[in-house]
Amino acid sequence: MTRTSQESVALTDLIDRTVDVARQDTLRLGRVVDTFEQTGFAALIMIPSAAVVTPLSGIPLFSSLCGLTIALFSVQWLIGRDQVWLPQWLGRRSLAGSKVREAMTRLRPAAAWLDGHSHTRVRFLFHRPFRFLLPLSCALFGAFMPLLELVPFSSSLLGGAVCLIAFSRMTRDGLYALIAILPVGAVVWALYALVLSG
Numbered sequence: 001m002t003r004t005s006q007e008s009v010a011l012t013d014l015i016d017r018t019v020d021v022a023r024q025d026t027l028r029l030g031r032v033v034d035t036f037e038q039t040g041f042a043a044l045i046m047i048p049s050a051a052v053v054t055p056l057s058g059i060p061l062f063s064s065l066c067g068l069t070i071a072l073f074s075v076q077w078l079i080g081r082d083q084v085w086l087p088q089w090l091g092r093r094s095l096a097g098s099k100v101r102e103a104m105t106r107l108r109p110a111a112a113w114l115d116g117h118s119h120t121r122v123r124f125l126f127h128r129p130f131r132f133l134l135p136l137s138c139a140l141f142g143a144f145m146p147l148l149e150l151v152p153f154s155s156s157l158l159g160g161a162v163c164l165i166a167f168s169r170m171t172r173d174g175l176y177a178l179i180a181i182l183p184v185g186a187v188v189w190a191l192y193a194l195v196l197s198g
Helices: 011-021 027-037 040-054 062-078 097-116 130-148 155-170 173-198
Strands: 025-026 093-095
Touching: 011 027, 011 040, 011 130, 011 173, 025 027, 025 040, 027 040, 040 062, 040 097, 040 130, 040 155, 062 130, 062 155, 097 155, 130 155, 130 173
Parallel strands: none
Antiparallel strands: 025 093
8 A cells, every 4th residue: 555645635525536436336445545545544534434424324234344444544543654554355345336426425515514614723632642632532433333333323423523533634623623522432431331330
């Protein structure tokens, strides 16, 4: 895989490029990575997390696949890799291109709103020691998605949080990361405490 560069990219551009890539009958995850790896880990994480927010999350095991992908990319982002590693078995996972196009098209109005309402703020999140908080949060939220597989569409909450964190990193607008991390982090911690007490 080639080097990632963490380029700034508009969310609508990311969605439009995903729609273009999905014009083939079947879209493999490896093809998505090949297309977006040079835009950085945040952009790569945005694609599966956005997909989980859509009705695609109702497909059996789809949320688990996206969660594992998010966690894998987030860990690589966290440890500072400059190249993307994707297992062959995961790269071969595929979905009907028509379903991906429909899902991404539904997200475009929300993406346009986010693009129009973001600017540089809450910048401390992008500097030491806080800059590790974003990839760590994405890794944890992605890892929790398979656990929510039995509750249809529940993983969409975590997918939305990861979307906002990735968007925050791409635009350097830390406000969206705070909006995502604080409430969702509290819910995840409450669930974790509940499991321990049980």
